[in-house]
Amino acid sequence: MRLPVVVGVDGSEGSLHALDWAAAEAARSGLPLRIVHASLWERYEGLHPALDAERPTEEILAERLVADARERARGLGPGLTVTADVQPEDPVAALVGESHEAAMVVVGSRGHGRIAGMLVGSVSLALANRSHCPIVVVPARMSGTPPRSGRVVVGISDAATPTPAVVFALDQAAARHGELVAVRVWRCPAHEAMSHPLLAGSPTASHHRQAEEHLEDVLTRLDRNGSCGVVIHRSVVRGPTHQKLIEAAAGADLLVVGTGRRHGRHGHHLGPVNHAMLHYASCPVAVVPDTYGT
Known part of the structure; x- marks a missing residue:
């Protein structure tokens, strides 16, 4: 059906x-x-x-x-x-x-x-x-007809495997014969020494490298055979998650985010990042339950 x-x-x-x-x-x-x-x-x-x-x-x-x-x-x-x-x-x-x-x-x-x-x-x-x-x-401020770029943006969480949000985003990009932009945002804890993110051995370089490795591992698990036919762009950026996702979604067809696990009969827990997406993103935002498809 x-x-x-x-x-x-x-x-x-x-x-x-x-x-x-x-x-x-x-x-x-x-x-x-x-x-x-x-x-x-x-x-x-x-x-x-x-x-x-x-x-x-x-x-x-x-x-x-x-x-x-x-x-x-x-x-x-x-x-x-x-x-x-x-x-x-x-x-x-x-x-x-x-x-x-x-x-x-x-x-x-x-x-x-x-x-x-x-x-x-x-x-x-x-x-x-x-x-x-x-x-x-x-959003009310966009035109009634969605953009024709076919660009779908998804935020990559800390989960070790592709979340339902990531799978949904890939399917949406494929339906549009478009492209998927997978964004992994990272931040360096304030107590760690700040240095140039590309300087070998620095705390920031280590966090950047870990974020790159995590993103690559998730995307490999998402499309092990490389057969989905969707061009996937990787974006590893440092900063506030909500700000970086909103920036990445400018001009996109769709921004996809996930939720936390359901809390009994009361539903999911939407954190401040998802609230910011719903309030300020200039494109449609898809919120995908982490239990979807399971």
């Missing part, structure tokens, strides 16, 4: 950007697209004049919203299989439920919310913590 690309829509400009991105992704990957609008509309009942005495006004408006979204998606991807659903449920709960049977869940960085100045909405952050499949957050 082909799992769909699921996109959450709420009628906001941000969700339209997410819809456009998801439709392009589904068309490129040959997957169906599933459009979901979730809202507890009963809390709004009585705020607007009723259009149908049998049903809440918000339910009728929600059905119109997804119908418009379905037509928009079909126009973007002729031949694309598109389904749409309205769910009278909390948006986070609905999309977390969808994530059990989805190739990925796509949302805008923020939709309709009470705090206009927030860069990333509460729905996006909650999904990144609780989703069972990769979630892609599409």
